[in-house]
Amino acid sequence: MAYNMKEIVATKKPHFTSGHRMCAGCGAPVVARMIMRALKDEDHAVVANATGCMEVSTFIYPYTSWEDSFIHTAFECAASTLSGVEAAYKSLKKQGKLPQEGDTKFIAFGGDGGTYDIGLQALSGAMERWHDMTYVCYDNGAYMNTGIQRSSATPKFADTTTTPAGSVIPGKMQSRKDLTGIMANHHLPYVAQSIAFGDFRDLYEKAEKAIYTEGPTFLNVMSPCPRGWGYPTEDLMTINKLAVQTCYWPLYEVVDGKYHITFKPGKKLPIEEFLKPQKRFRHMFKPGNEWMIEEFQKEVDRRWQELLDLEEMSNK
Amino acid sequence: MSIRERLSGNEAAATAMKQINPDVVAAFPITPSTEIPQYFSTFVANGQVDTEFVAVESEHSAMSACIGAEAAGSRAMTATSANGLSLMWEMIYIASSLRLPIVMSLVNRAVSGPLNIHSDHSDAMGVRDAGWIMLFSENNQEAYDNLLMANRIAEHKDVLLPLMVCQDGFITSHAIENIMLEEDSEVKRFVGTYKPEHYLLNRAEPIAVGPLDLQSYLFEHKAQQGEAMKKAKDVILEVSKEFEAWTGRHYGLFEEYKLDDAEIAIVCMNSTAGTAKETINKLREQGVKAGLLKLRVFRPFPGEEIAKALSHCKAVAVLDKSDSLNAAGGALFEDVTSGMFVNKVNVPTINYIYGIGGRDTKVDDIESVYKDLMEIVNTGDIGNPYRYLGLRRK
Numbered sequence: 236m237a238y239n240m241k242e243i244v245a246t247k248k249p250h251f252t253s254g255h256r257m258c259a260g261c262g263a264p265v266v267a268r269m270i271m272r273a274l275k276d277e278d279h280a281v282v283a284n285a286t287g288c289m290e291v292s293t294f295i296y297p298y299t300s301w302e303d304s305f306i307h308t309a310f311e312c313a314a315s316t317l318s319g320v321e322a323a324y325k326s327l328k329k330q331g332k333l334p335q336e337g338d339t340k341f342i343a344f345g346g347d348g349g350t351y352d353i354g355l356q357a358l359s360g361a362m363e364r365w366h367d368m369t370y371v372c373y374d375n376g377a378y379m380n381t382g383i384q385r386s387s388a389t390p391k392f393a394d395t396t397t398t399p400a401g402s403v404i405p406g407k408m409q410s411r412k413d414l415t416g417i418m419a420n421h422h423l424p425y426v427a428q429s430i431a432f433g434d435f436r437d438l439y440e441k442a443e444k445a446i447y448t449e450g451p452t453f454l455n456v457m458s459p460c461p462r463g464w465g466y467p468t469e470d471l472m473t474i475n476k477l478a479v480q481t482c483y484w485p486l487y488e489v490v491d492g493k494y495h496i497t498f499k500p501g502k503k504l505p506i507e508e509f510l511k512p513q514k515r516f517r518h519m520f521k522p523g524n525e526w527m528i529e530e531f532q533k534e535v536d537r538r539w540q541e542l543l544d545l546e547e548m549s550n551k
Numbered sequence: 552m553s554i555r556e557r558l559s560g561n562e563a564a565a566t567a568m569k570q571i572n573p574d575v576v577a578a579f580p581i582t583p584s585t586e587i588p589q590y591f592s593t594f595v596a597n598g599q600v601d602t603e604f605v606a607v608e609s610e611h612s613a614m615s616a617c618i619g620a621e622a623a624g625s626r627a628m629t630a631t632s633a634n635g636l637s638l639m640w641e642m643i644y645i646a647s648s649l650r651l652p653i654v655m656s657l658v659n660r661a662v663s664g665p666l667n668i669h670s671d672h673s674d675a676m677g678v679r680d681a682g683w684i685m686l687f688s689e690n691n692q693e694a695y696d697n698l699l700m701a702n703r704i705a706e707h708k709d710v711l712l713p714l715m716v717c718q719d720g721f722i723t724s725h726a727i728e729n730i731m732l733e734e735d736s737e738v739k740r741f742v743g744t745y746k747p748e749h750y751l752l753n754r755a756e757p758i759a760v761g762p763l764d765l766q767s768y769l770f771e772h773k774a775q776q777g778e779a780m781k782k783a784k785d786v787i788l789e790v791s792k793e794f795e796a797w798t799g800r801h802y803g804l805f806e807e808y809k810l811d812d813a814e815i816a817i818v819c820m821n822s823t824a825g826t827a828k829e830t831i832n833k834l835r836e837q838g839v840k841a842g843l844l845k846l847r848v849f850r851p852f853p854g855e856e857i858a859k860a861l862s863h864c865k866a867v868a869v870l871d872k873s874d875s876l877n878a879a880g881g882a883l884f885e886d887v888t889s890g891m892f893v894n895k896v897n898v899p900t901i902n903y904i905y906g907i908g909g910r911d912t913k914v915d916d917i918e919s920v921y922k923d924l925m926e927i928v929n930t931g932d933i934g935n936p937y938r939y940l941g942l943r944r945k
Contacts, residue, residue: 279754315612319619360608
């Protein structure tokens with residue numbers, strides 16, 4: 236259906252109820268609810284969740300926020316757990332053993348720790364085996380559930396509890412892994428990058444495409460964390476917009492190998508705009524550390540240009 | 552009508568799986584169990600089963616996928632060995648805590664390191680407290696029979712626990728021996744259809760599985776698992792009785808071989824029991840009253856029954872094909888002696904660690920154990936209770 240936020244929020248089932256225990260100002264529950272809203276009302280879903288903030292805050296025995304069927308097993312295996320569920324569905328359907336008619340969709344949620352790092356093997360395997368499922372990574376750029384430890388999604392120079400900005404080493408010294416690119420190179424039918432807040436149309440439409448494209452699909456959704464990033468909770472919307480407008484987190488999709496950048500800022504903002512409101516980058520603004528901002532900007536520019544090139548090349 | 556065949560242990564396990572016709576099999580190759588998913592893939596490729604075969608990228612994912620499939624409402628099976636089971640370890644506990652009656656064929660092999668592909672029981676012993684029912688098999692026939700009974704036991708409403716059927720790597724898995732197979736239709740009737748009460752794919756009743764389970768509830772949930780394991784003992788015996796009425800092959804919690812009047816006895820599991828029986832026959836001809844207790848059901852552990860069965864002996868040796876490296880004996884020894892102590896059976900009992908990394912155990916070796924037991928009976932002196940069998944000293 237054509238996107239109309241008021242109508243969608245008013246008429247479509249949320250599938251994910253309030254009363255969960257995620258922090259104020261967190262992007263993840265917004266992502267979960269918006270993605271689940273993209274499910275057709277007549278369809279049932281089985282949701283798999285990797286261990287992480289989302290799981291431990293939405294399903295504390297005996298309460299759950301999930302209205303569809305839901306399974307959590309461990310940290311690194313949301314994708315392989317869900318591949319078992321999907322295989323069972325195929326098998327039972329083929330044998331006429333399912334109790335009801337109707338479609339069931341398979342959606343996995345994992346944070347960046349459970350997806351970029353410990354769960355990468357299970358994710359890669361499930362996608363390569365072509366299970367009909369959508370895997371959603373809510374990327375908040377560190378292990379927030381255990382207390383802000385660096386992951387391979389953590390941006391360079393970020394101050395985390397395992398890459399503290401010290402007097403000798405100024406935060407994390409390695410750049411972020413490009414997981415969306417890695418998943419695009421699995422040659423999946425649909426891969427996209429979106430954000431939690433600030434462009435609901437983008438998130439909703441990409442979720443709908445991902446869920447209703449047959450085969451394995453992947454969504455990487457930037458999902459800010461007020462505790463880990465160090466911004467006031469009310470600035471969630473602003474942080475999202477700055478990530479996109481500085482081209483730190485481009486919005487794009489890859490449909491059957493063709494890249495399409497879904498938002499190109501009219502005026503690309505300097506990266507300071509995104510870095511400055513966040514405590515994790517505070518040390519980069521001390522006198523003498525200008526080189527860090529320059530280097531960060533260069534990496535953002537390089538990756539943005541690479542994406543523009545991919546878009547041009549893949550649509551030739 | 553039973554069918555006479557000649558199959559290896561792996562072929563026997565794969566044949567049982569074919570006849571059970573599970574909805575999902577998720578497995579990863581590892582020596583010596585690799586042949587099981589290989590044979591099974593052929594059944595899938597030739598349309599002999601209805602199964603979705605998930606060729607996962609690791610054993611961790613194999614068990615994760617089995618958990619997903621079983622929770623979804625389907626019957627799921629897998630096979631593995633040694634390091635494969637080690638990699639599954641995290642998920643092994645999760646499978647049992649979610650009360651999912653997954654069935655696994657475990658072909659026992661030494662866990663690294665260093666790397667060794669041959670048979671011992673260190674893989675199985677590593678998961679002995681994980682809440683799985685564990686059945687051990689002397690030969691291909693028992694591996695087959697135990698698998699045919701597995702779903703009935705695991706899926707019983709009083710049990711709902713995962714189950715593994717163990718057999719020795721290479722010695723059983725790769726040796727071709729005679730076997731009696733049952734007809735497909737008869738197996739289908741005996742195994743029956745899987746009817747879970749609650750499952751993910753029932754859209755009329757969505758469920759949530761695998762919560763964060765904190766101080767207020769986890770203890771009670773673990774106690775329920777423990778209760779189910781206790782109840783499993785009776786269910787195993789019931790199903791075994793029904794199996795015997797069908798096939799004529801008798802199974803209990805353990806097999807007693809010439810144990811009734813035995814003065815000295817050995818306790819062991821899997822293929823070594825065959826060698827022990829051969830040794831007993833030889834010793835009996837010499838007038839030595841030697842006997843054997845071959846344990847089939849290791850989990851739940853029948854401590855009381857074992858104690859009773861050994862109570863008349865004058866000396867007992869427990870053979871562990873895995874070293875617990877704890878300076879206090881192997882896992883089977885600890886369980887057997889604990890069962891004896893609690894049930895007030897005081898028979899001198901010693902432990903042998905043997906067969907590590909596939910070290911061959913021959914009739915001569917077993918005979919030396921009985922000789923040691925005779926000496927204990929004659930002198931009344933146990934000596935060192937923690938011993939090795941077949942260890943090179945130089």
